[in-house]
Amino acid sequence: MKKFKRYTVTAALPYANGPLHIGHIAGAYLPADTYVRFLRLRGEDVAFVCGSDEHGVAITIGAKKEGLTPREFVDKYHNLMKKAFTDFGISFDIYSRTSNEIHYKTAQDFFKKIYDQGLFIEDTSDQYYDEQEKIFLADRYIVGTCPNCGHPNAYGDQCEKCGTSLSPKQLINPRSTVSGQAPVLRPTKHWYFPLDKFETWLKDWLIEGHKDDWKINVYGQCKSWIDQGLQPRSITRDLEWGIPVPLPDAKGKVLYVWFDAPIGYISATKELKPNDWEKYWKDPETRLIHFIGKDNIVFHCIIFPSMLKAEGSFILPDNVPANEFLNLEGEKLSTSRNHAVWLHEYLEDLPTRKDELRYVLNSISPETKDSDFTWKDYQQKVNSELVAILGNFVNRVMVLTWKYFDGKVPSEHELPGTTDKRKKILASYTQAHTDLNKTVKEMIGALKDFKFREAQFQMMNLARIGNKFLADTEPWKLAKEDMEAVGAILNYALTVVGNISMACEPFLPGAAVSIRRQLNAAAVENKWKEFWTKEELIHTVPQHHQLNPAELLFRNVEDTEIEKQVERLKKKENKPAAAMQENAVKPLKPEIVFDDFAKLDIRVGKVLAAEKMEKSDKLLKLLVDSGVDKRTILSGIAKHYTAEEMVGKQVTFIANLAPRKMMGIESQGMILMAEDADGKLRLIQPNTDVNPGATVS
């Protein structure tokens, strides 16, 4: 493996439109922090950078919703996240933000450098423009009737009722959500990054070059993406909030948030190391690693590297150990449903349990597949692992040393194997020592491979071996007959405790400090690098050294503690966030006159036959008796109704809608559905049967 001189480690820039939850932590920040702590302990030169991602339409929408300016809005969430990270102990070297001036310049320079090479494609196309507000409307700012399901308030990028992805021009009767007015089409120019031109290079660099060293889930998704063919991507937007496109003819244009965000890693590094930041981004002997969640894979593995390649002077990511997702109590985390454990709330409720959260999240880290956090599991892991195995081991060694040696480290010398009992002790010692060294090597090997669950397990193994050593040698029995042996045993046990304090630092930084305090081990601190680079047990506590009183590393989690958390979770779900409630009821459409309505021929029909459309997940093909004819209607309801249950049902449909071909079959009408707040579709039916062909008015 290539030897690197230094590391640049990034953790995904969290989007500044809401607080952090444990899914974010488990996905990117905890693994990144664990890895960085490991690197630092080995004495590596590392820059650990992160910051808030503060641009994009979603920010402007969120700001509007909360009645704030975008600036106030991002300030609020930037500060909230920054504090939560600090309080939790994620050890960024810098937590910056993309609204900083230095980032504006960095991003603009980056753009300009590629622009000057003539790489970007310029293209002018018609887009919706709000004449009253004098702005071009981003997709999310336009609502209209969904051409698919008739949902009157579909967004310009997606209909939330039927899930169809849309472009604004497909919407019927589009309206601006800013002014409520109908927007007009206007030509506007944008710049595109020619991703397609990097296909050959990506195949070489990624598909060939990282076949074996990238995680299989990451590699598989990238390969799938590249194989499907790459398209130019637009990298500018018509928007007020963002980084202005640094060109003379680009008034009102900003860089697309996805373009500027990853450059934020570079800006943050510049801010951190104004004089030698380039070493961390341009020296091939620097190892660049991105920690992200799986939603970010394509961006960090394909698009950003292509941008870096295009710019020309930067190094490329050497690895992108993306995690899958974390679920909560068996269900997906959901911001809108408020189904989440928010980091800042956890820290308020359980301020003394930071290591516990780190431990549990790491132990269920979604490294290879989605995983599930439950409070019950949290309690069990804390009680039966942290308390019972690790805390207990450290505590019993401390207590024994105080009891028999007044808290002074016993003398250190070879124990002569003069009796059978002593021979047994020596055998136990040899066994423990061999196991411990092996475990240390495995722990460090796992950390190098980004296998943090495994690494943490090996760290805990040190305590398991320690417990076994005590049980095997039984110093409390020997105290009656052979204090020299007791001293030898406890001297070694204290050595193990000292090594554990070093081993647990990347996983349980709080416990590491506590153990060091108990050992009164200021003298030990400069030994950390030795432990982490020699990869074996080292000598930690000098003989006759005075220890501090024992303190408990962890407390048991009582039932009442987790019951409180579970209840809190349930309560939240019954009471969705305020923002969600606003969303649940869509705003009224502009007024129409009776004649508009009269154009519609709405009727009730009866489904005679139904079948699932082949090769479609959403479409059912219905044969409907409309009274005047039997017609085929395709409807995107397959996720809500099976073909079988549709047969015989009365349905309301639009009878005079122009026929439309879908997947090779012509649909002669449109079934009307009601959409519940949760997105479920339900048929609109008369409350008693009517004859097929009955009109609705």
Added chain:
RNA sequence: GGCGCGGUAGCUCAGGCGGUUAGAGCGUUGGAUUCAUAACCCAAAGGUCGGGGGUUCAACUCCCCCCCGCGCUACCA
């Protein structure tokens, strides 16, 4: 529908370029023990390795089909 990743003991997960009785931690049960936050230590029970075919002397591991979960994608008038 296509593509990617996954489906291994009650739970969380290892493993597997085919080859002895499929592993660990936690949980459960039994034993031992008392230095320790009833914790630790020992032992046992517990799995037809998602289902069905196939290749092979031999498959959990390779091939095909199917089912389930997650993600991307197509369709959704």
